[in-house]
Amino acid sequence: MKIKIVLEEQEEGGYTAYAPSLSGCISQGETIEEALRNIKEAIELYLEADDNELSVYSDNVKTEIITI
Numbered sequence: 001m002k003i004k005i006v007l008e009e010q011e012e013g014g015y016t017a018y019a020p021s022l023s024g025c026i027s028q029g030e031t032i033e034e035a036l037r038n039i040k041e042a043i044e045l046y047l048e049a050d051d052n053e054l055s056v057y058s059d060n061v062k063t064e065i066i067t068i
Helices: 032-048
Strands: 006-009 013-020 026-029
Touching: 006 032, 013 032, 026 032
Parallel strands: none
Antiparallel strands: 006 013, 013 026
16 A cells, blocks of 8 residues: 655654645654654554544645745
């Protein structure tokens, strides 16, 4: 299974990672590698949850960078 994730560098250091298609599935790490490991674990735990508790959205999430 492939799931899109978003990595955001934090001003205070470290990275936040989340899966837009999995409501509330978020993690963090001091490095990109740690954040990726942690979000993978979070996704695995999320998907193990009871199907009735899951809120899975379309994986048609797109990201763009804009200039303001």
